[in-house]
Amino acid sequence: MTVFQRYSDDLDTIDQNLINYLKSGDRYLNGSLDYLKTMRGKMLRPLLSLIGAEIAKTQRDLVIATSLEMLHIGTLIHDDVIDESKLRRGKESIQSKYSKEYAIYLGDYLFSSLFVYLSGTGIDKSELVGLAKLMQQICLAEMKQWHHRYNTDQSVREYLRIISGKTAALFSLALGSAAKEPPLKQKLQRIGYHLGMAFQIQDDLLDFEGDEALVGKELQKDLLIGNYNLPILFALEEEPERMRRLLSTQTDLSSEIRQLVMESAAYDRTRQLLNRYFDKIDQAIVSLPGNQGRQDLQELIGVLRSRAY
Amino acid sequence: MTVFQRYSDDLDTIDQNLINYLKSGDRYLNGSLDYLKTMRGKMLRPLLSLIGAEIAKTQRDLVIATSLEMLHIGTLIHDDVIDESKLRRGKESIQSKYSKEYAIYLGDYLFSSLFVYLSGTGIDKSELVGLAKLMQQICLAEMKQWHHRYNTDQSVREYLRIISGKTAALFSLALGSAAKEPPLKQKLQRIGYHLGMAFQIQDDLLDFEGDEALVGKELQKDLLIGNYNLPILFALEEEPERMRRLLSTQTDLSSEIRQLVMESAAYDRTRQLLNRYFDKIDQAIVSLPGNQGRQDLQELIGVLRSRAY
DSSP: OOHHHHTHHHHHHHHHHHHHHHOOSOHHHHHHHHHHHHTOOOOHHHHHHHHHHHHHTOOOOHHHHHHHHHHHHHHHHHHHHHHTOOEETTEEOHHHHHOHHHHHHHHHHHHHHHHHHHHTSSOOHHHHHHHHHHHHHHHHHHHHHHHTTTOTTOOHHHHHHHHIIIIIHHHHHHHHTTOOSHHHHHHHHHHHHHHHHHHHHHHHHHHHHOOHHHHOSOOSHHHHTTOOOHHHHHHHHHSHHHHHHHHHHOOSOOHHHHHHHHHSSHHHHHHHHHHHHHHHHHHHHTTSOOSHHHHHHHHHHHHHHTOOO | OOHHHHTHHHHHHHHHHHHHHHOOSOHHHHHHHHHHHHTOOOOHHHHHHHHHHHHHTOOOOHHHHHHHHHHHHHHHHHHHHHHTOOEETTEEOHHHHHOHHHHHHHHHHHHHHHHHHHHTTTOOHHHHHHHHHHHHHHHHHHHHHHHTTTOTTOOHHHHHHHHIIIIIHHHHHHHHTTOOSHHHHHHHHHHHHHHHHHHHHHHHHHHHHOOHHHHOSOOSHHHHTTOOOHHHHHHHHHSHHHHHHHHHHOOSOOHHHHHHHHHSSHHHHHHHHHHHHHHHHHHHHTTSOOSHHHHHHHHHHHHHHTOOO
16 A cells, blocks of 8 residues: 555545535536546645644644645646646646636635635634745745746755745645644654755756656746756856857757756756755654654655656 | 825825735835835725724724735736736736736735735634635636626626626625624625625726726727626627627727617616616615714715716
8 A cells, every 4th residue: 555545535535625615606617626626636735734644643634734735726727827838737737728817717716715715614823824824935936936037147046945935835834734842843844845845856857857748747848938947057057158058049948958957067966956855854754753654754755756757 | 175085094004004014025026016006096995994984983994904905906916917908007007017927926925915914913713704705706706707708698697796796795895894783784785885886887888988098997908808898788688689790790899889889778778777876875875874984985986976087
């Protein structure tokens, strides 16, 4: 039994609850929600919150888990509008299937529903603020990223700050959400944070070398829309002049850019940074309580570490 | 002194608070917020909530007033993306000045900030749910409207349901928010609701016959994007075949369509419906406590009733 299977009952419930909660009297909306249901992803963020509860020996909180996925899906829907992505999770994206306009409203609907949902539960006001701040942080990071498009002077540090807000903050909140006492909560949050950073850097590498059919979304889109991801930024550090020249004339991931990333230290530095995040996770994980939850987390990290999708 | 002047201190504070609250460490974001500040509108929704407090003799609630404007601005920013509107409040729209992509994220940022802001105040959870539900209702209505584009079979009843969610619900919440006891609260909510309906129908008429320089946004856009507003829907009822033929070949408000709306009963029926909403307001308003707040509301309604912008 894999870790995904061990949590599949709860993940199915979350998936079900989420779509059912969003349904309204509107047939058209309900149709698009049914379609959204067929696009179910790995549900990593809810899974992290469930595993966090196993580690902390607290009750699994399906409300938080559901809201994390709702927030995530809302941001994906808007991201696909911005990137004009046609493919998401191996299927036609909402913006491509239903139009950009509809995708903007559907994302907004998910965000507002998230707060209706949360306020209707027994959730603490502090947890509610936490989730609203998380969404705010994601928006700020997305705005920063958008603002840095085509910026060959963007520093690696600035880029890492952006992916920290875009991805790592959500992973951090997810894994730490179930723990009550500060020391364990903080440990879980840190592990979640590093996992989010690693996850995003892997996405950068997959964008560079992944198999589109496996990954289930269009690849090499980053460069097309001027988002210089980590391999590109490292290549700009290594070979500033050549890289700038290439980027100024080529708008897609040409074989020349690819070659320069591979031949310079850029590719290796990206891999090294990725490994450093995984090493930090490995070091931190051994200090967690030695229970089934920890084993589940270790297994999940193993799966993520070797992911090709 | 006009009603706007009598409330200008609080309206200025709200306008100030709103932008200051949204500012972050990001220079680019702050620049766009400064620009947003120059686009200050009539601030009708906050004003309604302040007048409601005067009528109900309760404390003016600047938190609610600020959040109503934040929500409204967020929806305007996204609406302009959808409609590709270049002009808003007499200035270049956010989507035109900063790109559609940025406008999507800025709207999202306003929505998330709204909930961070609200959760950080002493607001009741029930009021928080109320605002989240309001945003949900607005999204649902916008989705419905989008879905009905180019639908010559859309009924007037369905259209009224849409503008009820898009506009009247927010006016209703605004005017009723400060009242505590149910009978007065409900009265104010009903007046706010009817005022919202009237306001939206006026927008339809202004779209048809307004002066762009005065209104401060592009006119005759509804038809361009397939939104059949009230004069058009009435004309479809009056002259179904001629109107369908015209709409199937003409994508803008041509002189033929204009003529058909004016010559058929469509234009008059729109005006009549508008007057019926104002009559309902006039009838309800006399049963409110006879204080300065009521006079302010009456003055505001007078201004709105004769507005050409």
